[in-house]
Amino acid sequence: MREDIDIEALRQRLLMRARELEAMAATRREAGATVELDQTRTGRLSRMDAMQAQAMARAGDARAQAEYRRIQAALARIDSGEYGYCLDCGEPIGAGRLNADPGNALCLACAERREQ
Template identity: 60%
Template structure:
């Protein structure tokens, strides 16, 4: 394990973020549920607004699910002892980058080459 990072502090940050995302999952699932409107009482614009809100909630839920996968992957790397190394070039990821995003999988150079992907 690297000496220039505090793995337990990063683990705690990952677990806090995971807990926050998991706590909001019920509300996201409810907001993304199928829109059922009474066609007699609801106007066209209200239906469009409801469908747009549903689409936005679904996108938010998908982003949260991807973030949970990233967090779980980072926790597995911590347990395996290979946390903090770039998955592309195997160079160490800068400690500041890991503090900003403990689930980061790429060093800044590889992330920039990937078009900003993590």
């Protein structure tokens, strides 16, 4: 277990973000539902506008789901005592990197290597 980071504070941040994502998912489910066009209203949405809104909601939902999975994985690593160590090389992830994003699973060097 790492001594140089406040794991409990990071756990609380992860849990808070997970709750936010769960609430956002409920809202997105409503936004992603089939949009019925109200032909009687002025300024009504066209079918293309409705389809675009649905596509944007689905894309946002996919991003939120990916972030939620990443958070759950970080929480599992905390529980197993593996949190704060790079999944690729096993070296400690910088405290600043974890404070910036507690869901980080890679050290900076390995993250940069993956981006290339």
